[in-house]
Amino acid sequence: MHGYDSYKQEIDDILKSHESMPGNLLPILHAIQDSLGYIPGDSVPVIALALNQSNAEIHGVISFYHYFRQTPPGKNTIRLCRAESCQAMNGKALEKYAQKQLEIDWHETTSDGQFSLEPFYCLGNCACSPALSVNNEVYGRVTPQRFDEVIASYREAAE
Amino acid sequence: MIRVFISRDSTALSLGANLVADNLQKVVADKGLDIELVRNGSRGLFWLEPLIEVETASGRVAYGPVQTSDIPSLIDNGMLQGKDHPLYLGDIEALPYFKDQHRLTFARVGKTNPVSLDDYVAHDGYIGLNNALSLTPEDIVKQVTDSGLRGRGGAAFPTGIKWNTVLNAPGEQKYIVCNADEGDSGTFSDRMIMEGDPFVLIEGMTIAGLAVGATRGYIYLRIEYPHAYVALNEAIQSAYERGYLGDDILGSGKAFHLEVRRGAGAYICGEETSLLESLEGKRGLVRFKPPLPAIIGLFGKPTVVNNVISLASVPIILDKGGDYYRDYGMGRSRGTLPIQLAGNIKYGGLFEVAFGITLREILYDYGGGSASGRPIRAVQVGGPLGAYMPESQFDTPLDYESFSAIEAVLGHGGIVVHDDSVDMAEMARYAMEFCVEESCGKCTPCRIGSVRGVEVIDRIVKGIQKDKNTTLLRDLCDTMIAGSLCAMGGMTPYPVLSALNYFPEDFGINVDADAA
Numbered sequence: 001m002h003g004y005d006s007y008k009q010e011i012d013d014i015l016k017s018h019e020s021m022p023g024n025l026l027p028i029l030h031a032i033q034d035s036l037g038y039i040p041g042d043s044v045p046v047i048a049l050a051l052n053q054s055n056a057e058i059h060g061v062i063s064f065y066h067y068f069r070q071t072p073p074g075k076n077t078i079r080l081c082r083a084e085s086c087q088a089m090n091g092k093a094l095e096k097y098a099q100k101q102l103e104i105d106w107h108e109t110t111s112d113g114q115f116s117l118e119p120f121y122c123l124g125n126c127a128c129s130p131a132l133s134v135n136n137e138v139y140g141r142v143t144p145q146r147f148d149e150v151i152a153s154y155r156e157a158a159e
Numbered sequence: 160m161i162r163v164f165i166s167r168d169s170t171a172l173s174l175g176a177n178l179v180a181d182n183l184q185k186v187v188a189d190k191g192l193d194i195e196l197v198r199n200g201s202r203g204l205f206w207l208e209p210l211i212e213v214e215t216a217s218g219r220v221a222y223g224p225v226q227t228s229d230i231p232s233l234i235d236n237g238m239l240q241g242k243d244h245p246l247y248l249g250d251i252e253a254l255p256y257f258k259d260q261h262r263l264t265f266a267r268v269g270k271t272n273p274v275s276l277d278d279y280v281a282h283d284g285y286i287g288l289n290n291a292l293s294l295t296p297e298d299i300v301k302q303v304t305d306s307g308l309r310g311r312g313g314a315a316f317p318t319g320i321k322w323n324t325v326l327n328a329p330g331e332q333k334y335i336v337c338n339a340d341e342g343d344s345g346t347f348s349d350r351m352i353m354e355g356d357p358f359v360l361i362e363g364m365t366i367a368g369l370a371v372g373a374t375r376g377y378i379y380l381r382i383e384y385p386h387a388y389v390a391l392n393e394a395i396q397s398a399y400e401r402g403y404l405g406d407d408i409l410g411s412g413k414a415f416h417l418e419v420r421r422g423a424g425a426y427i428c429g430e431e432t433s434l435l436e437s438l439e440g441k442r443g444l445v446r447f448k449p450p451l452p453a454i455i456g457l458f459g460k461p462t463v464v465n466n467v468i469s470l471a472s473v474p475i476i477l478d479k480g481g482d483y484y485r486d487y488g489m490g491r492s493r494g495t496l497p498i499q500l501a502g503n504i505k506y507g508g509l510f511e512v513a514f515g516i517t518l519r520e521i522l523y524d525y526g527g528g529s530a531s532g533r534p535i536r537a538v539q540v541g542g543p544l545g546a547y548m549p550e551s552q553f554d555t556p557l558d559y560e561s562f563s564a565i566e567a568v569l570g571h572g573g574i575v576v577h578d579d580s581v582d583m584a585e586m587a588r589y590a591m592e593f594c595v596e597e598s599c600g601k602c603t604p605c606r607i608g609s610v611r612g613v614e615v616i617d618r619i620v621k622g623i624q625k626d627k628n629t630t631l632l633r634d635l636c637d638t639m640i641a642g643s644l645c646a647m648g649g650m651t652p653y654p655v656l657s658a659l660n661y662f663p664e665d666f667g668i669n670v671d672a673d674a675a
Contacts, residue, residue, distance in 0.1 A: 022458060023420075025440030030421055051440075064442040064599075065423030067382050083344030084539055084586070085575045088502035089530065121426060121593070123383050124347040125173050126575065127205040127500065127507030136385040140173035 004042045010035050011043050015050045025051060025061055029068055038069045066118075074109040074116035076154045078102075079133045082119050085126035089141075094130050097144045101151070114155060160195045161239050164212040164219070166269070168201035168354050169386050170347070175226065176209040182227040183211070186234055194239065200355020202251050202269035203509035212251065215241035221248040256510060256525060261487055261495045264472045265511045268355035274393040276401055279358040285403065287477030291366045292411050296326055299370035303473060305481030307493025311466045311571050312338070312431075313544065313646045315492075315559045318469050324453035325371040328461035333373035335364050336438065336457055336464045339380040339387070340422050340429040343542025346573030348497040349467035351509055353380070353387035356471075357394035361417060363470035365408065366477055367463055368415040376417045377457070379434050382424050391419050426543075426597040430645045431464040433599055444601045445645040466571075468497060489515035492558040492569075502539075502575035503529045519553040521574065533578040537586075537662065541570030543593050544650035546657035547583065568653065583662035588616045590654040598647055605648025608639045612655065619666050629668065632659070 014031045018024040028047060032039050039062055048058045062068045080098055082091065102110050102117055109116045125131035128140030132147070139150055165171075165180045180196060187194050201208060210223035211233070220241035222233060229246060236244045251257055251269075262268075271278040279285065291299050304319025325333060337360065341349040352360060364376045380388055395417055398404040406414045420438060422428050428437045432446035435457050456462025472494065476484045485493045492514035498521060499509050505527035522528070522535060529535050537547045546567040548555070555561050562569045577586070591612035598605045612635055618628045636652035643649040659666060 023438050023440040026423060026437065027420065030423070061440070061442050065425050067422075067424030084543060084589070085344045085502040087586075087589070088575060088577045088581065120383060120424075121597075122342055122344045122346075123169075124341065124350040125170050126345045126347055126502065126573070127504075127509075128170055128173055129502060131173060138169050138173040138386075140170060 004040070007036055007040065007043070011046060015047065019050075025053075025058070026065075029062060033068060036072075038072050041070055075114050076134050077116045077118060078151075079118045079120040079123070081121070081123050081125070081129070081131045083122040083126075085122075086130035089129040091130040094132075094142060094144065094147065098132075098147060101148065115151070160193055162195045162197055162214040163239070164197045164199045164214075166201045166208060166210060167198035167273070167386070167390075168208075168351060169384070170205050171201050171208040171210070172386070174205075174208050174224070178227050179209045179211070179225050179230070182230045183234075186230050190234065192234075192239065197272050199271060200268040200273050201351060201509075202257065203265070203351065204251070204254070204256055204506070205508040206506050207248065210248075210251070211238070213239055213241055217241065218250055221251040222246040223248055256506065256508070259512070260510050261513050262511050263475045263484065263487070263495050264352070264359070264468060265356075265497055265509070266475070267359065268351060271356065273355050273357055273390055274397070276358065276394075276397045276403070279356075283478065284358055284474070285362055287474035288362050288366055288369075288403070289409070291369050291477050292409065292413070296370050296372060299366065299477065300326055302476055302481040303370070306472075306476045306484040307481075307488070307491070308469060308472055308476065308484065309492070309559065311468045311496075312429075313541070313568055313570050313650060315569070318465060318473075321453055321465070322367065322370050322463060324451065325373070325461045325463050328454050330461045332375070332458075332460045333371055334457045334460055334462040335367045335371070335373045335376035335470075336431075336435065336462055337364055337376065337378040337470055338429060338431060338434055338464055338466050339378050339384075340434060341467065341571065342381060342383075342426045342429045343544075343571055343573050345501040345539070345575035346499050346542060346571045347501075348499050348509055348572065350384050350387055351497075352467055352471050353384065354390045357387075357391045358398070359471045359474055360391075360467060361394055361398050361404070363473035364417060365404065365415045366473050367465070367470060369413060371461070371463055373461075373463065374414045374416065376415065377438055378417070378419045379422060379428070379438055380419050381422045381429075388419060388421065395419065425599075426593075427599045427645075427647055430647060432645070434464065435462070442599070444599045445647075447644065468571075487513035488558075489513070489556065490558050490560055492560070496557060496569070496572045498525075498557070499571075499573045500526050500576070501573065503531055503535075503578045504576045505530050514558050515556045517554050517556050518548065518574075521557075522553065522576065526576065529576060529578040531578045531580070533580065535576055536579040536581055537577045537583060537658075539575045539577070539586075539654065540573070541568040542573055543590060544568070544646060544653055545570055546653045547586065547661065548657070549661040551661075566653065566657070568650070583658040583665040584616065584620050584667075585665075587655045587658035587666075588613060588620075590651055590658075591616060594647060594651040602642070602644040602648060604639045604642040605644070605651070608635055608643075608648060609651060611635055612639075612651070616655075616666075619668070622667055625668065629659070629666075
């Protein structure tokens with residue numbers, strides 16, 4: 001099984017379990033991304049049909065929200081805060097450092113598939129800036145050295 | 160059994176609270192000791208996190224900031240008996256940062272187990288709801304109106320008036336929507352409430368439901384707060400199990416249902432009409448107003464949309480009365496504001512005080528000056544759409560009217576501090592860039608104006624037709640202020656113009672040199 005067949009059942013189940021929920025499109029998209037890591041392009045017509053909307057409407061919603069992605073992410077997603085509070089504590093230098101260490105730009109995934117890098121605007125950890133998160137874990141007062149330690153801990157965990 | 164408290168707050172976790180908690184349990188188990196570890200909210204003194212508090216016969220004793228390597232020596236020195244140690248802090252509530260606060264909304268945060276309903280009730284939780292159940296909807300609304308409570312968004316609209324509109328709006332189904340899309344840099348009070356005392360928000364929303372006749376509520380939570388999502392859902396589940404939510408609240412025959420919905424990383428969805436669109440499953444485009452959401456809101460029905468802190472302030476008002484709350488504050492800014500101190504500041508954190516405290520007191524008495532030790536040069540209050548304030552404005556009291564008199568905003572009470580290494584032209588450019596990134600695109604001044612804004616600032620900084628482009632930038636800002644549909648485009652000029660007005664030298668605009 002590959003392509004759509006490999007996740008058809010999951011998407012069907014998600015659509016079914018959200019059938020009677022008012023305003024269900026975002027919860028459906030979240031459920032798909034939670035489960036697959038992204039929202040595959042070939043699921044769009046299926047969602048559209050189930051919700052009696054056009055493909056364009058579904059695509060419009062997916063592309064409007066920064067969090068939703070249409071390509072598979074790396075094994076770990078690093079979200080780096082770019083907002084003012086982090087900027088006040090050398091956040092910009094950290095952004096550059098992270099991109100250099102990972103050898104990728106925003107929205108890209110490292111060649112070994114380990115890390116994706118996403119810009120974020122405020123993790124609510126502003127009293128301990130600069131901040132980043134990896135998957136759902138938040139890290140505060142991130143120096144380049146601490147960045148390396150955090151990344152290393154996920155690399156080790158992966159190995 | 161000895162009770163020990165270590166926070167589950169995101170910021171505490173970001174500094175290693177989980178490692179500290181795991182290590183403590185291991186060391187304690189190795190020694191054959193028995194403790195009850197409570198994962199509480201944070202007291203808000205973040206430079207002391209990870210913080211450990213131990214319950215002793217003479218009260219709670221704190222130690223911090225604790226790293227895992229400190230645990231063996233803490234235990235050996237008698238931490239569990241509240242004995243001395245280099246990290247000993249004593250009673251956290253007696254520290255200067257804490258003791259002068261007026262903790263009304265945050266009364267329980269850091270004290271209790273956030274997801275224990277028993278703990279909540281034992282610390283005066285649900286008194287407000289019990290009182291509300293014996294009042295008429297009109298009387299509940301009157302209490303909130305009398306309290307002087309205002310929304311913590313940019314507009315600072317009186318909560319009681321909003322509720323009254325929804326109460327009087329005709330409609331079979333009405334909704335309570337909590338705007339938990341706190342996306343402003345430097346703000347984290349919503350997050351701390353939702354992680355540290357989720358029941359107070361649930362109680363506030365339930366009271367709001369009783370007040371206006373709404374049987375269903377939604378918390379629209381930003382995706383950036385995964386720990387809040389967990390805590391809210393744990394709390395909602397136990398509220399249902401114990402009859403505080405559901406079809407028959409505490410046997411009153413009144414219904415209220417509550418659900419958390421996740422946003423998806425769009426700053427604009429903190430604007431109330433965009434938020435409603437998003438909840439309905441659409442792109443978060445702003446709606447024209449009128450009609451007000453109070454009349455035609457979620458799914459076309461009358462809807463109360465309030466921020467987390469507004470709703471979380473309701474239980475204390477219904478507990479102690481509107482007058483009690485109103486007696487804090489100054490002018491038309493009544494009650495308390497949870498102030499969040501962030502950015503380049505020595506003692507960053509949250510403290511709740513009555514309106515009227517000055518910025519200077521906050522920055523130096525509470526904050527201890529900058530973290531870098533350099534002079535504080537600019538302070539942005541109220542998020543990315545708030546003005547940058549120079550040192551000459553540091554004596555402004557925190558009060559909605561005093562701030563708007565100098566074209567600044569208080570908003571959510573978030574304060575971001577920059578030292579003298581900041582480049583204010585870069586910050587102005589960032590404000591426009593943020594608007595490019597986050598504009599919903601519905602109205603032209605915001606969508607196109609922000610793109611033009613970045614270009615024009617770049618030209619000014621490069622020295623290309625400096626005077627002409629500065630005039631153009633001011634013109635553009637006027638258009639955005641006057642012509643945008645919502646605060647995104649309408650307030651982006653605040654940080655830009657304040658940077659230009661108070662820090663012109665950073666744009667290469669030197670008054671003397673230009674005159675020469």
